[in-house]
Amino acid sequence: MPSEPEFEQAYNEIATTLKDSTLFEKHPEYKKALKVVSIPERIIQFRVTWEDDEGNLQVNNGYRVQFNSALGPYKGGLRFHPTVNLSILKFLGFEQIFKNALTGTNIGGGKGGADFNPKGRSVAEIRRFCCAFMGELQRHIGADTDVPAGDIAVGGREIGFLFGAYKKAKNVWEGTLTGKGLAWGGSLIRPEATGFGLLYYVENMVKYATKGEESIAGKLCAISGSGNVAQYAAFKVLELGGKVLSLSDSKGALVTENGLNYEQVKAIQDVKADRGTIEQLISENKLFSDPDIKYYPGERPWTYVKKVDIVLPCATQNEISADEAKAVIAAGAKYVAEGSNMGSTQEAIDVFEAERLSAKDLKLWYAPGKAANAGGVAISAIEMSQNSQRLSYTAEKVDSILKDIMTDCFNNCVTTAIEYSSEKNADALPSLVKGANIAGFVKVIQAMYEQGDLY
CATH class of the missing domain: 3.40.50.10860 (Leucine Dehydrogenase, chain A, domain 1)
Known part of the structure; x- marks a missing residue:
């Protein structure tokens, strides 16, 4: 059978977190379910x-x-x-x-x-x-x-x-x-949903970790990618009072200490709609003439951000390596949440999780893509509902639903992580990796048992 490295990585992440929890102790019948699902x-x-x-x-x-x-x-x-x-x-x-x-x-x-x-x-x-x-x-x-x-x-x-x-x-x-x-038949807020939902999830992370004392306002946010997810994540960061330090594409990374404003992000969105590149844009557009704006050909932004609070990979899989994980931690990152699917290598996740467990006080909290970027598919389901009813919801209603879904998703990850934790450092923040993996797994497996797919 040919090697399937990406699939094997995704499978091993799920398998490892399930085995490192108390799930199989409490539900030994679930052990056989993993090879089926x-x-x-x-x-x-x-x-x-x-x-x-x-x-x-x-x-x-x-x-x-x-x-x-x-x-x-x-x-x-x-x-x-x-x-x-x-x-x-x-x-x-x-x-x-x-x-x-x-x-x-x-x-x-x-x-x-x-x-x-x-x-x-x-x-x-x-x-x-x-x-x-x-x-x-x-x-x-x-x-x-x-x-x-x-x-x-x-x-x-x-x-x-x-x-x-x-x-x-x-x-x-x-x-x-x-x-x-x-x-x-489309839904309002659907194009924005993954990026907006990512920030709603991070908003919950910040509030939980700081007991409601802090928000995204004033936070330095490094973002990779410049497609749909990255664009709307950047717009939402600006709306919530944060600072966007970077965007990137397959040709290279744009990094600035002063932060990008709305007009600059919109210019990047427009050039991407025309299938252009960031490199081409900054060489032609006066909006990017500030000497603080640096462009690094062929690079990702993580090692070039000198000071950062929130890291949002929004490009593609495995875009943060272990070394890059260490670099953003050294730059002060406190939160990492994936807008892309499996945005971090397993080695990078290991670095993030070790940092989370290393002290009583918040050092770094990592959220996997399957939880943090679930907003897009959630609103796709809402679009399906609207199509079935031949109705159209207002933007305000859809955005409210999105915010509620991401809050419920975050709370589910936290409570599940606590319920099935086997970690010795009780003072550490709950593992959102384990919480997301276990909560999603249990819901699917229980349905499979009830439908006779498992027995």
Whole structure:
């Protein structure tokens, strides 16, 4: 069997935290459940053939990993990126099971995508690829079966192309994709939800750790990435009175001690909408002429931030190494919360957790992506609900629901971590890694027992 390093990393993180808790002592019947839930219910792999602008035949691999449906229809994004393979999609789908469980909504876990690279492709080529991709995927999805969403390189435009192709193939209008346009079934706050939800989760972390004495106001926040999650995380930091020290993309990192303002973040959002780079932007736009703004080609921001309170990886998996974890701790970081999925390597998580346990007073508190970035899929579930009812909620209502979901998710992680803790340092803050993993696992496994999938 071929090596699947990303999936193995995700599996080992769950397995280790479960074994290092008292869960199996209190529920020995759950031991056998891990080997069942770690195998997808179904893996679909298919060929995608399409025509480029020169009339040449192109071919890509398409995938959908339908991992677990115990809590509801499979739910998870579609990623278009040349690195997409089964290992990455299985890791993302496995994480999605427990993330979705933590939202408190009735959705299962899945993930999909293709090794198609949209960079350098025309809009017409992207449309043709999306139509070809959906020509096969439509056989396997539906509003009550599997509801994909966007992910890396699959934004509102691509969701529109995919939805149109699905509707024509099935001759039905239904909420089979989320992240849709507002005029045809989308939800207000959905584009913002992952980034906003991340900050609502961090807000709860700060209040809990400081017994309500501090908030995000005045905090120095380092953010990686410059896509949807990073953009709205940055906007929410500014709204809450914090300072945004960095953003980045695959070409390099922008770092500033003085902080980015709203106009600068908006300029980055605009250039990303046009598929541009931060390097290109800062060389052309006078908004970035401040000598305090530094650009580091080919780098991530973590080792270049001199002083920081909150670290928010929002780019891709394994973007904080052990050395980078030590660097942000040395720069004063007190909170790390992942906007990306599995944003930290296992070695980095070990550094963060050791720091958490090293003293009575707060040194560093780490929140994994399956909890901290659950806001996006939570509002996708709310979009599904609106589609079923043929209703549209106000932005205020959706934002209020999002805030409540992230608060409930945080509280669930804390109380579960305390309930199943086996740690000797009783004064340490609860492990949000263990809390998230155990709370999500228990909810899914209990449903599987009750449905006869486990016995």
